[in-house]
Amino acid sequence: MICQHCGGHVEWKGPLSNLPHTECSKCGARNSQVPEIEEPDSWTECQDCGGEGLDTDSCECEAFEDICCCAEPKPSPCQTCNGKGGWEIDE
């Protein structure tokens, strides 16, 4: 976890039986971690790319080259979700 004040490393402190809190190892602030961003309920992660928005089975170069010879292939944006990692559900 990251401290929202100083960007330092935040760790859990105290025994689990006794309401533990988090403490920043840099500035000592309690429970200062950046809250995890919750995805809206209407958001569905793309099943093809697992929500990353990248198609790790193909390389960007394959758009203009038949065979990828890259030492480190760059994943191309996922075709299914258009590189967005998922989509909103219209209810």
Ligand SMILES: [Zn+2]
């Ligand atoms: Zn801090």
Ligand SMILES: [Zn+2]
């Ligand atoms: Zn390539």
Ligand SMILES: [Zn+2]
């Ligand atoms: Zn996708």
